[in-house]
Amino acid sequence: MRLRWYEKLIMYVILGVFAVWAFFPFYWAFVNSIKIPSQIFQKSWIPVVQFKPTLHNxxxxxxxxxxxxxxxxxxxxxxxxxxxxxxxxxxxxxxxxxxxxxxxxxxxxxxxxxxxxxxxxxxxxxxxxxxxxxxxxxxxxxxxxxxxxxxxxxxxxxxxxxxxxxxxxxxxxxxxxxxxxxxxxxxxxxxxxxxxxxxxxxxxxxxxxxxxxxxxxxxxxxxxxxxxxxxxxxxxxxxxxxxxxxxxxxxxxxxxxxxxxxxxxxxxxxxxxxxxxxx
Amino acid sequence: MKRNSAKVLFVLPTALWILVFTAYPLGYLFYLSFHRFRFGRIIGFAGFRNFERFFTDDNVFNSVIVTLIIISVAIATEVFLGLILAWLVDKPLRMNKFFRVIFSLPLFATPVAVAFLFITIYYEEGGPMNSILGLFGIPPVPWLSNPFWAKMSVAVVDIWQWTPFCFIVFLAGFQSIPQELYEAAYLDTKSRWQILKSVSFPLILPIFTIVLILRIMEAIKIFDIPAVLTIGGPGRATEVYSLFTYRTGLKYFNLGYASAMGVVLLLVEIPLIMFIVKRLRKVIS
Amino acid sequence: MRKFLVFFAIVALVALAFAAGDRDYHGITIRITVNQAGKEGAISGPLYRAAKIWEKETGGKVDIIEIPFTQHYSKMMEDLISGAGNFDASIIGSWWFGDLIAGDFVVPIDKYYNSGKHPYWNKDWLPPSLQILHKWGNTWYGVPNDSDGQVLYYRYDVLTNPEYRKKFKEKYGYDLPVPPKTWDQVLDIARFFTGWDWNKDGEPDYGFVMHLKVGGQGMFHFMSLSAPFVINPYNPKLYWFDPTNMKPLIKSPGHKKALEFLIKLIKTGPKAQVSWDLGEAWNFFLQGKAVLTFTWGDLGSLAQDPNRSKVKGKLGVSVLPGTLESYDIVHERWVKFPKDKPNVVGNTTGGSWHGVIFKHSKHPEAVYDFLSLMATKDFSLWNVSNGWTGVDPGWKIHFLRPIGEASIRDYMHYGWDPGDIVEYLAAYYDNFYAKLILPYLMIPGTFEYWHALDVHLSEAVTGQKTVDQALDAIYKDWENITESYGRKKLLKLYRESIGWTAADDKEYKKYHH
The missing domain is CATH 1.10.3720.10 (MetI-like)
Structure with missing residues (x-):
């Protein structure tokens, strides 16, 4: 069975969304683990770019x-x-x-x-x-x-x-x-x-x-x-x-x-x- | 070793182990449920008083309803999503191996840790969940502060954790369907919908039932996620049965009453267990 | 650095003062449990410091076992019930006291206190309201450490802003009182400051903030707030149970009005606060997003920490407001108070975390010696003046001269704003030395009673139950708990714990048949 290109695209989008969903909590744990307390509730998601990571924790x-x-x-x-x-x-x-x-x-x-x-x-x-x-x-x-x-x-x-x-x-x-x-x-x-x-x-x-x-x-x-x-x-x-x-x-x-x-x-x-x- | 003695010797230790550490406690459970337990010890015979309290206690009723709501939302979503994802991954896509790995990650992630992580993810004043939803113009959701949404929050964590289980079982099911069947069907109809209806669906149906039963069986045990994520709150909105029993027994140390709760759960589960056993018999033999 | 110097000075002082040879505990290890918060955390932190000093002085060793707050009570009880006997002592919340006494798990400390061999502290330093939490009848079991009570915090700078004051007067018809004297005034102020950007950060702000998560000690908010609705000069003792039959009083018109009020007040805060723990709620206030809150002394000292707080030097603190109307349970009537003299009731709400010694301990004397070190004047003063310790002021010696023995300088040493400290101590003095104090429940089962209260209050504030339904549910749960322990036994203990006498019975029975 061959898939048409738009079918493939839709599939990739769906699968991609779920992949992010499945992986996100792990990433979030990692981000939190390298933040200092006052950065926790700030809306910063990318280490180095948005905040200075620390190994202190x-x-x-x-x-x-x-x-x-x-x-x-x-x-x-x-x-x-x-x-x-x-x-x-x-x-x-x-x-x-x-x-x-x-x-x-x-x-x-x-x-x-x-x-x-x-x-x-x-x-x-x-x-x-x-x-x-x-x-x-x-x-x-x-x-x-x-x-x-x-x-x-x-x-x-x-x-x-x-x-x-x-x-x-x-x-x-x-x-x-x-x-x-x-x-x-x-x-x-x-x-x-x-x-x-x-x-x-x-x-x-x-x-x-x-x-x-x-x-x-x-x-x-x-x-x-x-x-x-x-x-x-x-x-x-x-x-x-x-x-x-x-x-x-x-x-x-x-x-x-x-x-x-x-x-x-x-x-x-x-x-x-x-x-x-x-x- | 002779065959007959071997027959016994191979099974006996395990059987004894189970009897000692399950059957005996179960017997003791009944004994405890008819006693008053306070100040750290049994302080007298209670007759049916623990059971009387059980059936008039609004907290019990609440915990039953809460458990049913949470697990039915969770199970329905998990089975549905698992099926869709398995169907999608069971395609000649270039990255299906990659997706398979990613989707299975949550499978054994420690539930307690996941629940704790989700407190930060659900954070209502600018946490990631609401920020992402905000990108699509969805107003902030009161994940943990609203009794309805708190139930949904617990269900969502359960969904995150258990969809992978449904996914890998369904995937195994899809992959066991011989390729020739598809090809034959393709030559026959050429309609993708027809193939789905007449080939995939009937073949996956028995697996569907098994997944559903197994999920119900596991989901009834739900404890870790509400115990950490919401501590049963707000109010008792997520106080599931296991959590309420645990609280009564090992936070308030009213082990007599908690044992009565155990007895009732056991009695309710017996028909379910019999049903599962009946299905399993078919599958095994 | 300065903190360290002062700390070592205390080490030296204490060491000098108690260099006596009597206190030789070589070869003895004492194991003590405390709420988990780490070496620099609330309540547990000071223990590590005290251990260092004590080990140097006496040669003994202290094992500090940190247990998470949510599990501490049950783990301690499990250890005691199972007879495992892993601990010599615990730093307990006072509401666990009843279970410890009823189970006969703790030893009196009077013998050691009177011996004069141990570090010096004085029972009379504590106001009667706090003394009660450490003793049963006339026997002392607890060695004082922390003093908990809730006070009102307000943003002095915001409430005195002339522009805001003018608008307030236009809207409510009276001058914005600083500090507010009644809960009704608090509600007006909280409403006034809700929903617009008074701190000029571009986002709308709030009037009030509380921590109301189940398990987040939200029931304490209700207790402190409801005190003046139920306790008054005509009824100084009855808040929890009917002293003749142990029926809960929670459905009294006073309690009901208080809960209705709490729900009105919550509407002036962020919606998420019903799922907030202490940390989140305090953070909100420290970030300058709410005008008012009421909580423990921790907040006052945290406000001095520039890493966490934007409100240093802007803080007003006062005793919790009163009411103009209070329900008198003894005589079953509402009592009115004049506008200038509202009914104000102090509280000892919270844990007042302090040490008790377990019966199975092999070295009770050494344990007492260690615990009393933390009750000495020097250590205690260091404790209350440092924000992070979580130990709040309450004893005579913590207050400024001439009432007490401390000076503003002592507190300024640790970074306090002089204005803040005067307000803060005055509020605490007013609270602990108030004529009326909310009775503290100390009978067995208190942990369970309060948890039921916590859960059903949360149902009321999140709209799952009406006020009446919630109070009904609390009533039913409490009756079940009482039954499971045995009504007679609890009734006797309850009457003892609030000092209810036969004479009180006579008066009470005139109005209740």
Whole structure:
């Protein structure tokens, strides 16, 4: 199909408008991050030309112990939760691909059991989990967040890894079985290496989800286990909002998940649609 | 490992994990909802009092309405825009790769950070949003100070964040339509509208339903954006259900009442979950 | 540079004064939470300075934990409720006090105060209106630090402009009063200056500005404004609840009239102010775009900062205006006041942020020692005279001689305009030493009560609810809150907190059956 020139033009205009729309907030964060407080509410959009940029905010930000601590917490929580969720999810994904379950719980039932976890709104279990964490003396530790975040992200791992394993030719497993390998060996030596790209993508997706999580983070941490989103939300102090730090902090917190989302997009479609749509 | 033991061993740890950290809390949720919780501890049995308050509390009614308005505006726009953009990008344009990347940027942008950024973007005394609209002769919009527009502001941020999801899923859908089908249809009718109606649309319809369901499911959880952008204001104009529950439980520490809210939400969601499960069964098997 | 010299002089002085060996806290670290504002920010900033001095003097260490204002209360409570015990002390807003007392989370300070071993400050420096915020009954729990109260700020230069005054008189039939003495006059002035370019910057300007965002402490505006509509010589104590049954008084004709008035006043300000936090609203006034506002002392000191303000030396400050009519809840009637003697009520609206020591702290004495350092005369005076500290004047020692012990020179040191400071201190004196003071709610649940107030007021000022509907909603929410805590328990605490006696009951019951 050929497009006529004016059709192309209209398309480019529409796409261009939306591209600006999608990109603008990132640009705006950047502009705010290099402004001094009194320039914030001025109508100046282009650094150097309209105002003198400064790195002051970045310097202050990156030397604030609170921010660095949050960066550390976020990294720990996201990494450990990702490892747990991907590990547990991959086991199930693998089992659902290679085994046929009979009896009251068939493959589909097991699959759906894990999926409902993802449909459950977090706020439903927030209160009981709060008290459970309190009784376990886990409040304000990274462990509370790690437990909750990995629980809520297991389904994502199950979905993507199941899709991944399904795309491998069945004969590989048969061959390994004939060679006398146990299922543990087949899983670690055959299935995992072959699905490495999927594994990496899944990890990136789950890492980003955990990294961005706010509701549990703001509920279960008060000082020691505070993560970056909570710090960002705290840019409001008793003399109002510090817009310049909103700029630095939002860029700081967004950069990793945004990059990950671009790298893992093919798998994202499957993960987000529970495997209903292939990317 | 034998097949039968392996069958169990591969699933058991994960199943146990989920049961411990979801099923147990859910049980505890019901227990809490029948108790009074004050001064940092359970101070007595409440019977149905928490539920009585729930159904007579104007704040609850308000938060339900607010949530419904915000998510229906957001979802309708997201699905519509996502579909259009995917359809446009699924064309032999020179820059479609570039657009694909740009459109996906918001996907994983931290919602809290985005919400905060939008406070500056919506700023009513000369912020960028109103300045840009002003170029087209549109009078300043009271984004955050007007109860109606505040709802729209929350929806717009949600739209910014989630249109990319609809976009990439629809794009995947369009790209899975075999090229031959188009060509055959083109030879048949030559009318672009006919092709859209008879080839693209029927093939994309199942995906459309899935996207819609998934969006509804996710959107009900909405919390981060109103919690930061408007703190539920002005008044309670953007106090969504999750935010109200969170506030009651972890700002006022009335965990009994907040648990009752959780119980009701769960009961309301069960039919929705069953519906989703039913659809998924079809897709999976 | 001069600021630094003065600061070090204080360090030296304080160090000299308390070089006693009794105060050796080597090896002790105290953890204290405060609203997040950074090392140069309001309330938290002075803590860093005090910590430096204290660490030098005593060998102890201070860990300052900054928590955002919007989360501070809940995080502190979470820590206490969960028994985690991460903090030794918090710099709290006084309206959190009731929950801390009811939960038995804080310790009295009298023992340490009386021991004479610690840096010297005096309870009697504080006017009774502020003392109340630091104690429960006769037991002191808080170590004074900040004094919050709202005062009226006006543009002296604009209100005394002869041309504007002439026009005002033509329009309203009386001389523009400087400062305005009643809220009605304020409304006339605000209306008069709305919608035209009186500051000659090419854009129309406004009469009034407030911060009314939910969570932006907008309910404080209503409290201060409504005080003279409800509190009067015949009813000095009842503002919040009926002392016999804990029913909210918020629907009284006085409260209603005050809210109607607030809504009229808002019309003379920028539309966006209903979504503004303190920062945006203050900025608006400091940029010279509104003639009037009422808020805390912070604004007066921020006005002295040339980076932020265009109104230095143009500032008028006075105690909040009064009313000519006030509703007397005790006797259920309206009371009228003569034109020259309006009903003026002072307020302690705000947090009056100050330190309390938690029960689980292992070093309460060291914590007290640190907190009392901030209450010493030298430190406190330095604190109130520096704008950025967010600590506002209110104690006897902050006022000018002969009332107090400070001199104009002390304030001029820190860049104050001499005219501004005289006005500013006088207004604060009038406020805190007023005969009538708006009662401060200190019972458990105050945080929740005030939040409900904040939310529904915002609904009223943004037109989502009529005045009656909003007050009704507040009433219902408050009843729910009272029920959830237990009415009897709260009633007892409430009566204690406002000093309501059996004799008061007798008088009250004559008019209420």
């Amino acid at each position: 970045w310097k202050v930000e990156l030397s604030t112990p609170m921010v660095l601590e949050a960066l550390r917490n976020s990294t720990i929580v996201a990494t450990v939760s990702t490892i747990i969720a991907v590990f547990l999810g991959t086991l199930v994904g693998f089992a659902l691909t290679v085994f046929r379950y009979r009896g009251p719980f068939k493959n589909t039932d097991i699959y759906i059991f894990f999926l409902t976890q993802r449909i459950l709104p977090p706020v439903v279990v927030l209160m009981p989990l709060y008290i459970i964490m309190k009784n376990l003396h886990l409040l304000d530790t990274v462990w509370a967040l790690i437990i909750v975040d990995s629980t809520f992200n297991i389904p994502m791992a199950v979905v993507i890894m199941r899709e991944m394993f399904k795309s491998l030719p069945e004969e590989i497993f048969e061959a390994a079985l004939v060679d006398g390998a146990g299922w543990g060996r087949i899983f670690t030596k055959v299935a995992l290496p072959l699905s490495a790209p999927g594994l990496v993508a899944t990890s990136m997706i789950i890492f980003s989800y955990v990294w961005n999580e706010f509701l549990f983070a703001v509920s279960f941490s008060f000082t020691k286990a505070v993560t970056l989103p909570v710090i960002v939300a705290g840019t409001q102090q008793n003399r109002g909002i510090e817009f310049w730090y909103v700029g630095t902090r939002s860029l700081l917190v967004m950069i990793i998940p945004v990059i990950f989302s671009l790298l893992s997009q093919r798998y994202l479609v499957r993960g987000l649609t529970f495997g209903a749509v292939k990317g």
